[in-house]
Amino acid sequence: MGLIVQKFGGTSVADAERIMAAAQRVVKTYQAGNKVVVVVSARGQTTDELIDLAYEVSDNPSTRELDMLLSTGEQVSIALVAMAIHALGYPAISFTGGQVGIITDSYHTKARIKNISTRRITEELNKGTIVIVAGFQGVDADYNITTLGRGGSDTTAVALAAIMKAERCDIFTDVNGIYTADPRLVPEARKLSRISYDEILELASMGAQVMQSRSIEFAKKYDVPIHVRSSFSDTEGTLICKEGKEMEDIVVSGVTVTKDEAKITIRGIPDRPGQAAIIFHELAKKNVNVDMIIQNTSANNLADVTFTVSKKDAKEALKTAEKIKEEIGAREVNSDSKIAKLSVVGIGMRGHCGVAEKMFSALAEEKINIQMISTSEIKISCVIDESHAERALRVVHHAFQLDKIPSANLVTHH
Amino acid sequence: MGLIVQKFGGTSVADAERIMAAAQRVVKTYQAGNKVVVVVSARGQTTDELIDLAYEVSDNPSTRELDMLLSTGEQVSIALVAMAIHALGYPAISFTGGQVGIITDSYHTKARIKNISTRRITEELNKGTIVIVAGFQGVDADYNITTLGRGGSDTTAVALAAIMKAERCDIFTDVNGIYTADPRLVPEARKLSRISYDEILELASMGAQVMQSRSIEFAKKYDVPIHVRSSFSDTEGTLICKEGKEMEDIVVSGVTVTKDEAKITIRGIPDRPGQAAIIFHELAKKNVNVDMIIQNTSANNLADVTFTVSKKDAKEALKTAEKIKEEIGAREVNSDSKIAKLSVVGIGMRGHCGVAEKMFSALAEEKINIQMISTSEIKISCVIDESHAERALRVVHHAFQLDKIPSANLVTHH
Numbered sequence: 001m002g003l004i005v006q007k008f009g010g011t012s013v014a015d016a017e018r019i020m021a022a023a024q025r026v027v028k029t030y031q032a033g034n035k036v037v038v039v040v041s042a043r044g045q046t047t048d049e050l051i052d053l054a055y056e057v058s059d060n061p062s063t064r065e066l067d068m069l070l071s072t073g074e075q076v077s078i079a080l081v082a083m084a085i086h087a088l089g090y091p092a093i094s095f096t097g098g099q100v101g102i103i104t105d106s107y108h109t110k111a112r113i114k115n116i117s118t119r120r121i122t123e124e125l126n127k128g129t130i131v132i133v134a135g136f137q138g139v140d141a142d143y144n145i146t147t148l149g150r151g152g153s154d155t156t157a158v159a160l161a162a163i164m165k166a167e168r169c170d171i172f173t174d175v176n177g178i179y180t181a182d183p184r185l186v187p188e189a190r191k192l193s194r195i196s197y198d199e200i201l202e203l204a205s206m207g208a209q210v211m212q213s214r215s216i217e218f219a220k221k222y223d224v225p226i227h228v229r230s231s232f233s234d235t236e237g238t239l240i241c242k243e244g245k246e247m248e249d250i251v252v253s254g255v256t257v258t259k260d261e262a263k264i265t266i267r268g269i270p271d272r273p274g275q276a277a278i279i280f281h282e283l284a285k286k287n288v289n290v291d292m293i294i295q296n297t298s299a300n301n302l303a304d305v306t307f308t309v310s311k312k313d314a315k316e317a318l319k320t321a322e323k324i325k326e327e328i329g330a331r332e333v334n335s336d337s338k339i340a341k342l343s344v345v346g347i348g349m350r351g352h353c354g355v356a357e358k359m360f361s362a363l364a365e366e367k368i369n370i371q372m373i374s375t376s377e378i379k380i381s382c383v384i385d386e387s388h389a390e391r392a393l394r395v396v397h398h399a400f401q402l403d404k405i406p407s408a409n410l411v412t413h414h
Numbered sequence: 415m416g417l418i419v420q421k422f423g424g425t426s427v428a429d430a431e432r433i434m435a436a437a438q439r440v441v442k443t444y445q446a447g448n449k450v451v452v453v454v455s456a457r458g459q460t461t462d463e464l465i466d467l468a469y470e471v472s473d474n475p476s477t478r479e480l481d482m483l484l485s486t487g488e489q490v491s492i493a494l495v496a497m498a499i500h501a502l503g504y505p506a507i508s509f510t511g512g513q514v515g516i517i518t519d520s521y522h523t524k525a526r527i528k529n530i531s532t533r534r535i536t537e538e539l540n541k542g543t544i545v546i547v548a549g550f551q552g553v554d555a556d557y558n559i560t561t562l563g564r565g566g567s568d569t570t571a572v573a574l575a576a577i578m579k580a581e582r583c584d585i586f587t588d589v590n591g592i593y594t595a596d597p598r599l600v601p602e603a604r605k606l607s608r609i610s611y612d613e614i615l616e617l618a619s620m621g622a623q624v625m626q627s628r629s630i631e632f633a634k635k636y637d638v639p640i641h642v643r644s645s646f647s648d649t650e651g652t653l654i655c656k657e658g659k660e661m662e663d664i665v666v667s668g669v670t671v672t673k674d675e676a677k678i679t680i681r682g683i684p685d686r687p688g689q690a691a692i693i694f695h696e697l698a699k700k701n702v703n704v705d706m707i708i709q710n711t712s713a714n715n716l717a718d719v720t721f722t723v724s725k726k727d728a729k730e731a732l733k734t735a736e737k738i739k740e741e742i743g744a745r746e747v748n749s750d751s752k753i754a755k756l757s758v759v760g761i762g763m764r765g766h767c768g769v770a771e772k773m774f775s776a777l778a779e780e781k782i783n784i785q786m787i788s789t790s791e792i793k794i795s796c797v798i799d800e801s802h803a804e805r806a807l808r809v810v811h812h813a814f815q816l817d818k819i820p821s822a823n824l825v826t827h828h
Contacts, residue, residue, distance in 0.1 A: 015470075016467070016470035016471050019471050020471060023471075050490070053430070053490070053494060054493070054494065054497055056429075056430035057430050057433050057434060057437075057494050057497050057498040057501060058497040058498065058500060058501040059501070060501075061497045061500070062496070062497065062500055064507070065493045065496045065497050065500070065508060066493070068489060068492065068493040068496070068508050068510075069489075069490060069493035069494065069497075071489075072486035072489045072490050075482060075483075075485075075486045075489075076464070076467070076483055076486050078482065079468070079479045079480070079482040079483035080467060080468065080471050080479075080483065082476070082479045082482070083468055083471050083472040083475045083476065083479050083483075084471040084472065086472060086475070086476055086479070087471060087472040087473070087474075093478070094479060094482050096482075096559075098512075098557075099557055099558075143512075143513055144513075145510075
């Protein structure tokens with residue numbers, strides 16, 4: 001008899017009908033002979049509504065009191081899910097994060113789990129009870145209620161699966177699984193049956209719709225297989241797991257495009273040591289997260305540095321770049337927010353050449369100019385003009401034949 | 415520096431504006447040099463909305479899960495009140511019932527407080543912090559969340575005031591205080607500046623609009639002065655306290671009328687011992703609460719028993735009475751739900767005669783027939799026809815000159 005952790009997101013428990021549907025899924029897993037721990041998020045828009053309430057009484061609510069407030073969202077959900085399971089005739093009991101001993105540090109609204117006491121959960125599971133745990137929350141050493149930040153319920157689910165040595169952690173959400181590309185942009189995109197932790201981390205911009213990086217990193221560390229699947233259908237989703245031999249034969253797993261970055265270039269930087277350090281030190285001081293960085297030196301001993309930042313940080317980054325330009329005596333600063341970043345990801349590309357070439361050729365054939373390139377061991381990213389984003393995604397998806405079944409999806413070995 | 419407990423009911427924290435007003439009251443008390451513990455109820459209709467949610471997923475929700483659900487209402491309120499006090503620039507911290515160690519028994523939805531650990535509250539008060547505690551809730555020995563039933567926030571406030579030896583417990587509500595009669599029915603009704611615990615307990619049907627009997631019993635036991643006052647104005651309310659010498663000079667404190675009872679009569683009961691026991695044992699078995707009981711014997715050795723029950727229990731009571739009639743061989747059963755119960759209450763009537771006479775005369779002058787009479791040491795109740803209820807209330811209020819200042823409000827000593 002195995003233990004399975006099942007997590008239901010906000011849309012999966014938004015109303016009574018969906019709560020009943022979630023309860024039925026849980027019961028089905030229980031009836032199959034499994035012990036089941038259920039982790040639930042706040043219903044639908046509850047968290048946003050609670051935040052609105054807070055800002056009605058305070059411009060700057062204390063994070064401790066925000067956690068006190070927000071944690072009620074999940075508490076409502078767990079009680080309702082337990083009642084729904086009872087209504088189906090099965091034993092269930094709900095617990096807050098504090099009640100099952102999810103102990104965190106004291107960084108309110110972004111706490112990290114330090115320890116989980118499994119005594120109470122194990123006791124109930126051994127009695128044959130389905131255990132419902134509030135996601136997103138814990139308590140610190142003084143029993144102050146804390147929350148785990150965005151995607152916190154996934155973290156709760158994965159952490160419980162890790163510490164309870166669960167067979168699997170099911171993440172029920174509003175998508176069918178992980179696709180080779182966003183199916184809204186690439187109709188022929190194919191659902192992946194498996195993907196590795198590293199790939200899903202690299203596909204962050206795609207994966208972010210499904211799970212936050214933090215919970216995937218946790219799953220990777222403790223080797224918890226995650227099954228991402230739809231709460232609205234019975235079809236199999238995507239298994240996120242550690243890479244297997246067969247996965248390495250698949251060169252590219254997915255393509256993704258994001259338009260949420262802007263590009264800033266500082267031109268004519270005197271080419272002496274330490275200039276890059278100055279630039280990125282100043283940006284870090286302003287809390288600007290830099291993604292891609294490229295630098296090249298022109299003939300007259302002047303360097304150009306280009307980097308991308310998220311669009312929301314672009315204004316601050318530009319201001320900082322202008323200031324740095326003055327300090328280091330660079331020539332000019334340009335910025336462009338009409339860019340897109342196209343990435344191909346695949347653990348298989350480590351063992352294969354020609355991936356970059358195939359990607360660049362596909363773009364060249366379509367006369368799409370590449371502005372920046374950056375690579376990691378399992379990812380190649382190109383910055384292109386924003387207007388080409390969707391077309392570029394489709395041609396690269398097609399070039400790697402990602403709509404075909406995986407065995408056909410190999411580039412030539414060189 | 416004294417300690418004052420201030421309790422705000424649901425209407426007093428219904429929206430952001432009222433929460434700010436409540437916060438201002440608390441701060442004013444704090445600025446006056448007091449330590450302040452604030453007890454808060456769920457906002458406005460929150461509890462009813464949560465109950466509706468429960469019944470959407472289950473016809474018969476488990477009481478443990480109901481408590482898990484309902485306790486979130488107060489948790490939302492305490493966070494918002496703490497934020498509001500912060501916004502005014504004062505230190506405040508919110509706690510759930512469990513966090514301040516309000517330990518109850520395990521009777522979910524109607525738990526009783528067994529113990530309160532004051533350590534955490536005292537620590538924060540000594541730091542100069544305003545402490546906000548969620549009303550209505552506690553935890554049992556296993557840290558399951560419990561709720562205290564109707565009026566539970568009052569119980570929390572009074573219990574905290576008792577154990578912390580507070581100077582006073584302020585109950586902020588939507589009425590100005592306790593009146594000699596319901597001001598909606600008797601425009602000349604006068605607000606009482608003081609009333610004894612015993613009187614307010616007898617005036618239950620009037621007092622119920624303000625506080626539940628249970629919290630008043632608690633206040634009486636621990637001698638906690640309660641100041642019932644409006645959260646919408648600065649006028650003094652009514653102090654509920656133990657009776658003083660001066661209070662005994664006031665014969666009658668208030669008059670009240672209620673239409674929520676029905677009368678049932680079993681006629682022609684063979685007059686032998688044990689018949690009354692059979693009747694009220696059967697009613698108790700059906701969970702029917704009986705209020706007034708009168709019995710008299712007619713010439714032919716047959717007795718008539720009349721009793722009143724709350725209107726909601728009338729149908730069940732009538733059915734039971736019919737069954738009893740058959741069993742004991744009584745003649746007939748009548749019922750009448752068009753009745754009103756008029757009561758005068760006052761600790762002073764213990765030392766004075768003529769109260770009953772004055773009440774009966776006032777009704778007789780108005781040709782209002784009295785159907786039943788029942789008396790306690792500090793209360794006289796008459797059952798009359800429902801159609802006379804408001805008129806009877808006014809004439810009796812006038813007869814005892816309750817609109818006049820208390821010193822003029824004495825009946826003749828016999």
